[in-house]
Amino acid sequence: MNNDDYDSSLPEGLDLRALSAFVDGELPQAQRAAIEAQLEQHPQAAARVAAWRAQKAALRALCGAPPRSARAESDQRHDDSERNAVDEPAFIVVRRSPPWWQRAGLAACWLAVGAGLALAVGPLAPRLTGGKWGGAWGAGSQPPSFAQRADIAYAVYTPERRHPVEVAASEEEHLINWLSKRLNRPLSVPSLQEYGYSLVGGRLLPGEAGPAAQFMYENTTGERLTLYVTGIARDETAFRLLRDGNRRTFYWVNDGMGYALSGAIAEGKLRSIAIDVCSALGGKPEVWQ
Structure with missing residues (x-):
């Protein structure tokens, strides 16, 4: 026997390797039964075996392995597998929670992702919500995706206090030229001062x-x-309404462009404003009403 295999705290016949x-x-059934009998007579050796089993169970958990390997043990421990499963102690792996600033940063990231996702999945919203988009459509119809996107964009950006827009009204000429170039269409911004x-x-x-573009x-x-x-x-020749909660969106299509005016104000007032905006942008709401 090698010195490495010997431990004076173990009884004779039981060494570290065994x-x-x-x-x-890894032992044949006969030798395994003999060691089990010896362990019943030597509590100190039995305690060491229990500690090793606890370490083994903890390592398996940390590495993501299943609690027991039936493939490796089926041929040698079939008869006593249930007993050994009971012998292996339960354990809890405790992990330190991340600091508050890390959790707050993660929450902010998910909030930003959520805003972008809302715009991305706008067209799917009616199907995901069971057709709760209201409006003046016929039975079973849904508003076009640009109207839904307009409604979602309103909900996302109007609560902003410090950064509600990319370009401020103080640079109105630059704003109109920039967005006209990006949409490849001359745009104009109707005045709503009378309202x-x-x-x-x-x-x-x-x-x-x-x-x-959103103004x-x-x-x-x-x-x-x-x-x-x-x-x-x-x-199409239509002037229609989309309702979602307290928000209202009047929308229409004219000359290859889709327009949508959104707000959380009285429906009658928003309708009057939308009709004037439609007229100012070249539409004919008097024909569509």
């Missing part, structure tokens, strides 16, 4: 098939409206 093989299930709303500015957004307005009480503009393949 106990290690016993724990690993008490001033232009805040605008931003570029992704549309269904290309760029889209934001605000009155003295902080209420905001947004005008969403994007290119659209189809044309």
Whole structure:
């Protein structure tokens, strides 16, 4: 016997190599039964075996391995597998929770991802919500995706206090030229001063098939409206409404462009504003009503 295999705390006939093989299930059944009998007579050796089994179970958990390997042990421990499973002690792996600043940063990242995801999945919203998009469509119909995107963009950006737009109204000429170039279409920004709303500015957004523009307005009480503009393949003569919670979006299509005016104000008031905006942008709402 090598010195490495000897431990004076173990009784005669039990060495480290034998106990290690016993724990690993590498012994023939006869030798295994003999060691089990000896362990019943020597509590100190039995305690060492129990400690090794606990270490083995913890290592398996940390490495993601299953608690027992039937493939490695089936031929040698079939008869006593249930007993050994009971012998292996339960354990808990305790991990230190991340610091508060790390959790806060992760939450902020997910919030930003959520805003972007809301714009990306806008067209799927009616199917995901069971068709809760309201409006003046016929039974079983849904608003076009540009109207849904306009409604979501309103919900995402109007609560912003410090960065509601990319380009402020103080650079209105630059804003119009920039967005006209990106949409490849001359744009204009209707004035809503007669309704008490001033232009805040605008931003570029992704549309269904290309760029889209959002112009934001605000009155003295902080209420905001947004005008969403994007290119659209189809044309139709319609002036329709989308409802979602307390938000309303009147939308229409004219000359290859989709328009949507969104706000959380009285429906009648928003309708009047939308009709004037539609007229100012070349539409004919009097024909569509």
